[in-house]
Amino acid sequence: MAVHIRLRRTGTTRKPSYRVVVADSRAARDGRFIEVIGHYNPLTKPPTIKISTEKTAEWIKKGAQPSNTVKHLLAVAAKAATA
Numbered sequence: 599m600a601v602h603i604r605l606r607r608t609g610t611t612r613k614p615s616y617r618v619v620v621a622d623s624r625a626a627r628d629g630r631f632i633e634v635i636g637h638y639n640p641l642t643k644p645p646t647i648k649i650s651t652e653k654t655a656e657w658i659k660k661g662a663q664p665s666n667t668v669k670h671l672l673a674v675a676a677k678a679a680t681a
Contacts, residue, residue, distance in 0.1 A: 600624075603657060603664040605638065606631060615639045618649050618668060620657050633657075638671055647675045 618636035636649030
């Protein structure tokens with residue numbers, strides 16, 4: 599079973615927000631997931647990014663693969679945490 603860290607869309611039409619989830623790669627985008635590890639709201643100024651670094655590191659250590667978008671969000675969140 600391949601596990602990915604990816605975004606799950608929530609919110610309404612034209613007002614998206616996203617949860618960062620750990621899910622089986624075969625599950626639908628908004629389908630079954632294993633754990634919620636954060637959230638992302640692109641509509642706020644600046645965009646709100648809250649991701650648990652401990653849980654993320656734990657899942658990556660277990661072999662979970664983050665999507666390209668989640669990799670970018672992790673980099674932005676890490677940069678913001680150090681600044």
